[in-house]
Amino acid sequence: MKTQVAIIGAGPAGLFLAHLLKRHGIESVVLEARSREYVEARVRAGVLESGTIDTLNNLGLGERMMREGLVDNGLDMRFRGRTIHLDLPGLTGRSVKIYGQQEVVKDLIGARLAEGDPLIFEAEVVRIEGADTASPRVHYRHQGEARTLDCTFVAGCDGFHGVSRAAVPEGVITTYTRNYDFAWLGVLVKAPPLPDMTYTNHDRGFALCSRRSMSISRLYLQVHASDRPENWSDAQIWDELHTRVFDADRTEIKEGEIFQRDMAQLRAFIASPMQYGNLFLAGDAVHIVPPTGAKGMNMAVADARVLARGMAAYFSNGSRAALDRYSEECGLRVWKTIRYSAYMTGLLHRFSEHSEFDRGMQLTELEFISQSEAAQRTIAEQYVKLSDVAD
Ligand SMILES: Cc1cc2nc3c(=O)[nH]c(=O)nc-3n(C[C@H](O)[C@H](O)[C@H](O)COP(=O)(O)OP(=O)(O)OC[C@H]3O[C@@H](n4cnc5c(N)ncnc54)[C@H](O)[C@@H]3O)c2cc1C
Secondary structure (H helix, E strand, C coil): CECCEEEECCCHHHHHHHHHHHHCCCCEEEECCCCHHHHHHCCCCCEECHHHHHHHHHCCCCHHHHHHCEEECEEEEEECCEEEEEEHHHHHCCCEEECCHHHHHHHHHHHHHHCCCCEECCEEEEEEECCCCCCCEEEEEECCEEEEEECCEEEECCCCCCCCHHHCCCCCCEEEEEEEEEEEEEEEEECCCCCCEEEEEECCEEEEEEECCCCEEEEEEEEECCCCHHHCCHHHHHHHHHHHCCCCCCCCCCCCEEEEEEEEEEEEEEEECCEECCEEECHHHCEECCHHHCCHHHHHHHHHHHHHHHHHHHHHHCCCHHHHCHHHHHHHHHHHHHHHHHHHHHHHCCCCCCCHHHHHHHHHHHHHHHHCHHHHHHHHHHHHHCCCCCC
């Protein structure tokens, strides 16, 4: 099989890229290791920045998001029993939308298949050959058989554990990593959510009350990295959430059936450069942010937009200039996003290595933010528009 762009991975990065390329008349084949059912059911991010919303709308695929997604105008941060309310439109002129990543993925997959464009599930890429040549070849396994896909460019959109980054020879890429010794225990609950996204910094640890719809809450607790979802009974989860959110009389957080649990490890990771020859890395394949900033999916979409623009220029006029600048163009935005995500993580979590002095500094920072509109605007601006890129 032969195509212009071989896209490895049908997560947000790969699927957005495929649709953006098609808009420019560029053919691609998407190879996804997992089944369609698995990919569409994978619960992950849920906060869409305006750049992501606009991209989906401009592709003509935002109808369900606009209908079912919830506009989020506020971001609350609690500490010492008090709430700092960030009025997002008031501070920035913008808001964000709550619409689950799995819903975005469903919309993109549905449209791709409806248009009859190639997206092959259960096609696991095992090797990329000739990434630094004019005719790379992607080797994959499908229905028990070894197959190949020849292409002009390979887009490695296969997440942190994919094969693309590993295909770059040693010494070309430098990695920068911070692993946290805590994780998020996440639950989906059949109960009405709090009206605003609510982060809390409590002596017992961080908690987050988010939402997926007016009847589904998405709730998180900071736990140790070695903890497991099955270690927690439902009653323990509720006790801990009420306590950490300063909901002493247990009236604010509505309890309901917990119908899904998962754990997300917290890690910050950047690999640079994001390209090698004709292989381009995008999304989690090349950077991971701790989820506190709600940026992972938005970053992946922003990468796809920059990459699609570079490939469009190449296929329309033969110029590689934009493609050669891909990594450089993404770099500062990626570092800024990681900086913001690490800052929010540092502001809101309990750290085992913190002294009483460190804890005092952290709470004083929150006191300062509560009294300074400028500090609130700084956080709000980064929350709503760090992933802006030009098309
Ligand atoms: C458990 C979890 C919870 C998260 N929660 C949040 C959150 O609350 N907020 C937030 O902003 N972000 C969150 N994130 C991050 C966010 O979901 C990611 O940043 C986003 O999925 C990145 O999209 P992507 O397309 O780059 O990668 P992915 O979505 O990981 O997609 C990569 C795809 O490549 C496929 N693949 C891998 N290897 C191969 C191969 N060899 N061959 C073919 N296909 C392959 C995978 O199956 C996958 O479908 C979370 C991530 C995880 C893991």
